[in-house]
Every structure is written in C-alpha cells, then in structure tokens.
Amino acid sequence: MSDLAARYAALRAEATALAGQPADIRQRAALLHRIYLDSGGNHAFAEIAAHGALWAYGFFETTGTLGRVISYRYALNGREMIRRHAMLQGFADGFKEANRSVFVDTYSQFYLTAELNDPTDATVLVGGDLVPAMATIHEASRRGRLLDADVRRELFQSVLRREQTVTVGPKVDEEFAKFDCPILRACVMKPPVRFAYFPRWTWFWFRNFQDTEERVRRAHRCFDIAEAVGWTRVFDSMQTYRVLPPEFFVDPPGYAAALKGQLLSGAKLAA
Template sequence: MTDLAARYAALRAEATALAGAPADIRQRAALLHRVYLDSGGNHAFAEIAAHGAQWAYGFFETTGTLGKVISYRYVLNRAEMGRRHAMLQGFADGFKEANRSVFIDTYSQFYLTAELDDPTDAAALVTDDLANALGTIHEANRSGRVLDADVRRELFQRVLRREQTVTVGPKVDEEFAKFDCPILRACVMKPPVRFSYFPKWTWFWFKNFQDTEERVRRAHRCFDIAEQAGWPTVFDTMRRYEVLPNEFFTDPRGYTEGLKRRLSAGSTIAAA
C-alpha cells in the first residue's frame, strides 16, 4: 500500500502539472478527451466534463455571455459595471478552480487504476465504489469492448456523484456565499445551459445551480443526449466552443501527447 500510495501521489503531481493554472481550461479539456480515448470510449464522465469546462468558460467569463449582459446593463455606470464584473470574475475563478480539481481527480484516478491488475487494490485511495467503476472500464477496454449504454450510464453516475458531492459542490457553495448582488446572484444561480452537441432549441434552465441534486440530474440528461447524438458527434461539436485549436481535432492523440511533453518539460524547468 505504501508503494501504491506513492504512485498515486506521483500521478496527482503529474496531473497537477498538466492541469496548469485555474484559467488553463483549454489544456484540461484536451486531456480529459485523452482520458476518454484511453478508456476505449467507456469513461463518459471525462468526455462530458470536457464539454462542461468549455461551456462554463464561455458563459461565466467577464468576456462571455454573462459578462456581456453586465456590460449592457451598466453601460452608463462604469464604476458599477466594474464592480459587477469583479464579482463575476471571482465566481468564474472559483468555478475554474473546481474544474481544475475535477481534472486532477479524473486523470490520477483513471491512470492509477489502469496500471493495476486488480483496480480494487486502490479502493483505500479512491474509494471502493470508484475503484470498482474504473475497474469495469479498464476490463472492457483491455478486451476491446465498448460497454453497453446502461452500464456506461451507471458508471458515469458513480463518478459524477462523487465529484459533484466532494469536489464541485463545496466550491460552488463557497463562491455563492460571496455574492452581495441579488441580480447577479440570480443570473449565476439560473444559467441557461446548452452544450454544443444538444439538439437545436434544447436548453437546460436551472432553478438553482447551487443545488447539487439538480446539477446531478442535469448531468444525467447530458449523458442521455450524448447517447442519442452519438459520441463521434459529441467530440466533433467541441469545435463550436472555439476553445480548442484545429490541430486538436485533426489528431487528438498526437496533440495531447505533444501537450503533455510541453507541460511536463515546463513543470520540470519550474521545479529546477
């Protein structure tokens, strides 16, 4: 267990270097897709998380959808506009920090259990439920199988529940507690969500983004829509966010290999 814990710590250090700063959503989205590829298309959580990160970047940033709403609303009051933008930027930064934590968890847990003949050996490090779920994914991938949709949905739910409860939920609560503007708080609490692979006119109108159970229900629906659209479409439509470069879509494996080399080299130089 000591050796396994050391290996897990090393993978988390690697994931932390690859995650970059909270604002480095582009590289995390690309590497989440790489996790999905390395799972043989069975780790649906990683692929949908890549969409979630890119959507949030376009919505919560001060230059994104909500930032433009603030600019229009306070166009005649520059001081108030600046104050509202600062609040929004604070929330966006908190959301990006949560996304960074989710990436570190997803990357390190997936590759740790992938190295084990019996992924449940890592149960003490990543929890029993998650170790079992990842073990099912690895077993299918090693045999060249894509799991049935019902099984992938169940595994998606297990990973999702843990991340929303343990990682995302507390951070969202922390950021909401900082708002002292009722209008901006209402806008952030009830975002209209539309991932790029959704059918035309399909939106999620949140009642309370702070509610973990509502986020979980909406994420389940994201999975079902992805199944209906087809996972190749889920990948192709990432272009619409205009976050990832064209080279990524031409050769995602090659792009992410180069990205990992560059980021790992940069981390080594910084440590030295």
C-alpha cells in the first residue's frame, strides 16, 4: 500500500504540473481529450469535462459574455464597471481553480487504476465509488470494446456525482458567497449554457447554478445529447470555442503527447 500511495502521489504531482495555472484551460482540455482517447471512448466524463471548461472560458471571463454585459450596463460609470469586472474575474478564477482540481483528479485516478491488474487495490486512495467504474472502463479499453451507451452513462454518472459533490460544489459555494452585487449574482446564478455540440436551438437555462443536483441533471443531459449527435461531432465541435489551436485537431494524440512532454520538461527545469 505504501508503494501504491507513493505512485498515486507521483501521478497527482504529474497531473498538477500538466494542469498548469488555473487559467491554462487550453492544455487541460487537450489532455482531457487524450484521457477519453486512452479509454477507448468509454470515459465520457473526460470529454464532456473538456467542453465544460471551454464553454466556461468564454462565458465567465471579463472579456467573455458576462464581461460584455457588465461593460454595457456600467458604460457610464467607470468605477462601478471596474468593481463588477473584478468581482466577475474573482468568480472566473474560482471556477478555473475547480476545473484544475477536476483535471488533477481525473488524470491521476484514471492512470493509476490503468496500471493495476486489480484496480480494487486502489480503493482507499481513489474511492470505493470510483474504482468499479474505472475497472470497467479499463477492461473494455484493453479489449478494444466500446461499452453500450447505458453502461457508459452509468460510469459517467459515477464520476460526475463525485466530482460535483466533492470538488466542484464546495468551490462554487465559496465563490457565490463573495458576491455582494444582486445583478451580477443573478447573472452568474442563471447562466444560459450551450455547449458547441448541442443542436441549434438547445440551451440549458439554469434556475440555480449553485444547486449541485441541477448541475448533475444538466450534465446527464449533456451525455444524452452527445450520444444522440455522435461523439465525432462532439470532438469536431471543440473548434467552435476557438481556444484550442488548429494543430490539435489535425493530430490530437500527437499534440497531447508533445504538450505533455513540454510541460513535464518545463516542470523539471523549474524544480
């Protein structure tokens, strides 16, 4: 167990280096897609998490959708515009920190359990609720088999609920507690969400973004839509966000491998 714990710690350190700073969404999205590929298409959470990160980058940033709303609303009051932008930036930073934590969890849990003949050995480290899901994913990917949609949906739900409850939920609550602007709070609380692969007139109109159960329900719907439109479309639509570079879409595995080598080399030099 001590050797396994040491390996898990090393993987988390590696994941932390790859995650970069909270604002480094581009590299995390590329590497989340690599996890999806390494799973043989069975770890849907990684692919949908990449879309969530890319969407949030364009919505919560001060230069994104909400930032433009603030600029229009306070165009004649420069001091208030700056204050509201600072509030929004604080929330965006908190959201990106949560995304960074989700990446570290997803990367380290996936690759640790992939190395084990018996993933249940990692139950104490990874969590008993996730180990069966990881074991099923790895067994299918080793056989070159794409699991049935119903099974992949259950696996997605297992990972999703843990991340939303343990990692994302507390961070969202922390950031909402900082708002003292009713208008901005209302905008962040009820974001209109549309991932790039959604059909043209499909939007999610949140009633309360702070509600973990609502986020979970919406994420389940994200999976169902992805299944309906096809996962090739889910990948291709990432270009719409204009965050990932063109070379990523030419050779995603090659791009991710080169990026990983570059980031880990940089981390070693910094150390």
